[in-house]
Amino acid sequence: MSEPKIDGFELKPGFKGMASDTASDQTMFKGVHWGKAMMWIFLLSDTFVFSCFLISYMKGRGSTPVEWPNPSEVFALEAFGVPVPLLLIALMTFVLITSSGTMAIAVKYGYEKNRKMCGWLLLATALGGLTFVGMQAYEWSKLIHEGVRPWANPFGAAQFGSFFFMITGFHGFHVSIGVIFLFIYTYKVFAGHYEKGKKGWFTKLKGDYVEIEILGLYWHFVDLVWVFIFAFFYLW
Amino acid sequence: MENTNNIEKTDKKEEASTHKIGIYLWIWTLLFVLSFFSYMVDWYQFQGMLRWSLILFFMFLKAGLIMAFFMHLFWERYALVNVLLWPMTAIACFIFLMAAEFQYTLFSRLFYFVVGGGA
Amino acid sequence: MSDEYDNNKSYQAQSSEVMDGSTGSVNPDIDYVRPSEVGEQELYHPHSFIEKWVFCQDAKVIGVQYFLTAVFTGVVGLILSWLMRLQLGFPELAGFMTAEHYYQFVTMHGMIMVVYFLTALFLGGFGNYLIPLMVGARDMVFPYVNMLSFWMFFVAVAVLMASFFVPGGPTGAGWTLYPPQTILEGTPGAGMGILLMLISLSLFVIGFTMGGLNYMITILQARTRGMTLMRMPLTVWGIFTATVLAMLAFPALLVSAIMMTLDKVLQTSFFMPTILKAGEVLEYGGGSPILFQHLFWFFGHPEVYIVALPAFGIVSDLISVHARKNIFGYRMMVWAIVGIGALSFFVWAHHMYVSGMNPWFGFFFATTTLIIAVPTAMKVYNWILTLWRGNIRINVVMLWCLGFIVTFVNGGITGIFLGNVSVDVPLSDTYFVIAHFHMVMGIAPLMVIMGAVYHWFPLVAGKMLDEGLGKWHFWITFLGAYSIYFPMHYLGFIGVPRRYFEMYDSPYMTSAVGMNEFISIAAFIVGAAQFILIFNIIKTLKTGKKAEQNPWKANSLEWYTSTVPPEHGNFGDRLPVVHRWPYDFSVPGAKEDYIPQTTAPSEVIHTEVEKT
């Protein structure tokens, strides 16, 4: 999370530091917890998954001569009798960014061993995520009600529905997994598992507050992906 | 003896290592503002190059802020940052080539399947 | 966490003193290795038979589990290849086989061998067994996830095998699974078969991701004291780079599998354009079949190197140990592995020169592809330069290595034909391609696997495999495989297209009937010869000679474990401390012709060690 201190090893900044870290023994990422390194590499791999989805979307949308539906109109929502473009999407973005912020601060309190604050913020994050999933379910049912299907839709190119359901579905799946783990870790933090050194259910190994940061990385990544989906799918 | 010293040192270090809450609040606010701006791109129905460049600009700014501060990449050592960012060149290459590919497919389809499409 | 962490630090510091002190002349300056920066790994020791042998968290057991499962799928793949060769060489004897069967066998053979056999064997099998031992770790960093990885792979294999028994049989779409035919009638197994294949591939990717995270983090973050990246054996470098490739390439496979599943189940049109079939227009429209090919090869080309790079790494170690000479140009070797790995993400469409993609891509991909030939050639030079002025033991392990060099150079050279865009035009989709990729990523890696089995069997089982049987195994396999694939290139020159169930009625194809019969006979013999190894292993386990601690006099850490075979935790009470690279063979001035990695500089003060 910040500059670590290592006995007998000088941590140089910048690219010099990169060279000396890489050339050193034992670890390449100095002071980075195994689990955190693992999450980063996993997210790198997951970035490739979402990149492939979005690249396919670009190729699919770009090469169809049929007109692509205007997302601004398709995703408009009626508020007080006026159709507001992308209203629901804007709200979803708002919710997700809110939960990302609470997560970031939860990580901070986790490192300060502030159990209560960390727990409440995790709970807030989990609820934010749950709201997001709920809104997505609403959005899906609205579109399905309007006749949008994965194989066809009344607005234009059939690929619109295909890519929409697949990409938002895969993102929503990530959010749902995140929400489940957020609730689990909320419980673990409130129950004081890290203070008591309680062993994990499956791994039978002791945990640490660094797990909150690892979970945080995942959650911010989900938010990150949404930034790209929002730009490419809803605004483009 | 040395052990106990170490423990104290470590604890202190962790205490000091967390960042001020202000920076998170700042980034948080910035994210809201940027999201609002990118929403406004649609609201005012900007079109053409202006639209695409604004969308991309806000997107990369938001993504950068989340990665740099919420995911702490700004504070990580360069070894980790570089390992994470260099693979993106493969993605960039893939995007670039697929952009060329869809234009070619679209051209072929218009040229061979649509009356007057080749013009 | 924190007090444990620091306790271990001081414990590690003490242990290093004891180790160096016990060896005689203590020289704290030149032997100094800084104290450990990570705490001792917490291990969960098994409490029951099931935890010890079935749901085991020990990377070595998981490695063996991976190995055995992969070998099982490999045997299935082998039998399928026999059936194919029977049809091609002696169609009159294969009356039971329809074209549907043939294409199903082709497809399953390809997919099994590339993904479920070679990838799983190198990364899951050798990776799990060797990485922790070679970098001096007690185990993989996430043993529980590692266990899940194997069982996910196991389920993937089960699903794959189940597809043999569903209505319509397994998919017969060719291992590349090109849409639209993959999911349309007219291709065998277009119903349940392809679905199970896609599900199995997705499971494999998920399982592999779990394993791959382990391999990467273990190598990057859990090396022992003194083990720098540039002191790792090339085996670890090869497996590491291959894992990185897999982590970044498998996503493309997962995405294409998901999209194709949706095309099949929900009638989406990601890859499906408007299609007229049996006089009816299907419910598809607007999709792009070439998109699938791009996604598939964005995975598929790195996949080639996922198989090749561990083989490169392992063979480097075997050659060095058995030639009693340091690997020539170690740094060049490492950079070549990394460079090949990085470049492999920029060459994918050289599989698609005649696919109808944007024609201008040909220039880009031909150039990047031929650039990759340079680091690959450097590796070959370095292998033979390692042999040069060596002190070469011509034992079974070395024979496999020599066989690897011959087949790999042969296959690599034909790769230059196919990578060079306009030379590829007449040769693509012919038997030349089949001969090329079997030589370079079938036979060559197989040679390395066999060499590695003979080399590391004493470590895994504590017994030496029989040399005499091993030599028979090698010569039949090498000569047989070479005489299968070398003449096959010439079928491609004639112009025989691949994936032909029958060669009948074209004059230039019927001219090759004799050759096809010869190839088939060779294939039957080579396949049967593999059972010599199985017999050898069973015989050795029962009556074999007990191996000494370090039978090959190698330097790397896996031979310096507390027990043979190594127990859970690998190195007993204390992790080894590394002072040098693993290739200090025949150092002038040293008493023996090898200096283990754990030997401190003060112990070999009179030698002229150049690289550490």
Place this chain on the structure above:
Amino acid sequence: MHAGIIFLLVIVGSVLFHIFTPWYWTDIASNWKGMDDTITLTFWVGGGVFVAVCLFMIYCVFRYQHKEDRRAEYKPEDKKLEKILTWATTLGVAALLAPGLIIWNQYVNVPKNAIEVDVMAWQWGWQYRLPGKDGKLGTTQVRNIADNNPFGINPDDPFGKDDIMVESDIINLENNRPVKILLRSVDVLHNWYVPQFRAKMDAVPGTVTFYWFEPNKVGEYEVLCAEYCGVGHYAMRGGVEVQDKADYEAWLGEQETFEQLSARYEKLNVDGNKLAKK
């Protein structure tokens, strides 16, 4: 010792096989001799490297066999040697790449005077269409395909009316005149491949692909499908007949245009053609 000898025999055998092989490429019948030449060049360079590497390896096996009292040389690196090898390899590779790229440049740039031949592939057969007097092919749509419109030509396309329909799986080509093959498929991937012409390209449903060649030998050739397209792949054959100008024109005159075909729709008889079964 034995090992070295056997490896030596393998290498010698490979070279002899290459020299005396009865199986080699068919006589070329198109302008793509450059492809053959590049293959030959690659053979000399690549084959040379293969033989050299293997012979060096065999020499080492003979010369440096294990002796208890001998030590191997200890020399971790030789920067100069590595540099020389790298640059030599780079040069060799560049020398092979250059002709490859030059020929590819010719391959993707179709000469202006090329006659377009529309090849339509389906499971499992071929059909051909030639442009009429206007020299242009009409645009098509898979959805338009019917028994009176086997190519699915857009009825409102003025260029389509005079297109010449070839009711056969054999196409005639004029000798020494470049042909641009336009490939389209109605169902799955196919590949229109004549080994003697060397050139090939996949037919991809949903788009049209192309390549060109100039036949330069009168005769009949067999067309193979070179991209796996389902169970009938191996039996999907067609034909090409390369003729002199006079013969070709005579043949061309016998063919029917799209307009004539539409007019004679009732009389049309294309049995055995799955497309027309509807």
